[in-house]
Amino acid sequence: MANLNSTHMGVHLRNPIIVGANNMNLNIDNLKRMEDAGAAAIVYKSLFEEQIHLENLELAERLTEYNERNSEMVTTHPDIFPESEYPMEHLRNLEKTKKALSVPLFASLNAVYDASWGEYSKKIEETGDDGLELNFYTVPEKFDAESSSIEERQVNILKQVKSAVKIPVSVKLSPFYTNLLKLITDLDNAGADGFVLFNRLFQPDIDIHTEQLNFPYNLSNVEDNRLALRFAGLLYGNVRGSVCANTGIFTGKDVIKMLLAGANCVQVVSTLYLNQIEVITSMLTEIEKWMTARDYKNINEFRGKLSRKNAADQQTYNRAQYLDFVMTTTEIFKKYKVIR
Numbered sequence: 001m002a003n004l005n006s007t008h009m010g011v012h013l014r015n016p017i018i019v020g021a022n023n024m025n026l027n028i029d030n031l032k033r034m035e036d037a038g039a040a041a042i043v044y045k046s047l048f049e050e051q052i053h054l055e056n057l058e059l060a061e062r063l064t065e066y067n068e069r070n071s072e073m074v075t076t077h078p079d080i081f082p083e084s085e086y087p088m089e090h091l092r093n094l095e096k097t098k099k100a101l102s103v104p105l106f107a108s109l110n111a112v113y114d115a116s117w118g119e120y121s122k123k124i125e126e127t128g129d130d131g132l133e134l135n136f137y138t139v140p141e142k143f144d145a146e147s148s149s150i151e152e153r154q155v156n157i158l159k160q161v162k163s164a165v166k167i168p169v170s171v172k173l174s175p176f177y178t179n180l181l182k183l184i185t186d187l188d189n190a191g192a193d194g195f196v197l198f199n200r201l202f203q204p205d206i207d208i209h210t211e212q213l214n215f216p217y218n219l220s221n222v223e224d225n226r227l228a229l230r231f232a233g234l235l236y237g238n239v240r241g242s243v244c245a246n247t248g249i250f251t252g253k254d255v256i257k258m259l260l261a262g263a264n265c266v267q268v269v270s271t272l273y274l275n276q277i278e279v280i281t282s283m284l285t286e287i288e289k290w291m292t293a294r295d296y297k298n299i300n301e302f303r304g305k306l307s308r309k310n311a312a313d314q315q316t317y318n319r320a321q322y323l324d325f326v327m328t329t330t331e332i333f334k335k336y337k338v339i340r
Helices: 028-037 049-063 086-100 114-125 147-164 180-189 222-235 252-261 270-275 279-293 321-327 329-336
Strands: 006-008 011-013 017-019 041-043 105-110 131-135 169-173 194-197 205-207 212-214 242-245 265-268
Touching (some): 006 242, 006 265, 028 086, 086 105, 105 114, 114 147, 147 169, 180 194, 194 222, 222 252, 252 265, 265 270
Parallel strands (some): 017 041, 041 105, 105 131, 131 169, 242 265
Antiparallel strands (some): 006 011, 205 212
């Protein structure tokens, strides 16, 4: 039988499939199903500091809704200071979930203020989780913000968190940086134990009938994994931290591709929504059959085989491939049955 063992952030995994952060992970029955289906680890739904502030603001507005209702009434809620229950409930659920599972549980955090990252990281560590995923992203909103200042801030946040906790820490990144390889190198040097590629951000849409903005929830597509595959292949052999591919992983075949490129593991979410939690079992079976057919005893025998470091044709990872793509237009016609 093929050995599917792998690692993430230095934590041992029984196989390379991790369930990424999502709403299903809030239900303990779903988590047990994931574990029984073969998930090697689970990332609990992110703790968002932004949500804490929004809840505090909403509570404050409710408490002051009838302030000065008449000349003799200053407040209907004297000496009440609003404070969201959300972070404490989240931490309690984290601790409860950790005790209920036998596979590693990783927490996820996205804070707003620099000081909050270290503060919440320490609280998360106290729940007994096996590792922490820092959910890094920056929404473009300031025209005068220097890219270097954004990246330096995130490197400093990582350093702050690493000095605050003893559990391993990974960073989940979006692809929207000036030079992502340089940022990952800086984070690697700052002590990142792993990299999750890539953060799938919600993008706004416009309803032309109501003429309003909305934020539709879109699951990933299979071909979305190509960017993560490229960077897994680029990073293999060049960083100390583990690499976890996060987008567009639907089948065992997708997992095998990422491993061949150089990833240590993957995170899955969309396929669980579309194909049920038990799809993890069939993915693992597919990986094992593929390895057995090629006489691979363990993942390390082929991991990174097709990375830039080891690939026979390294031009695949360079811009030159664009020329090949343009020159093979007939293949596009065949694949999509384009009418000429």
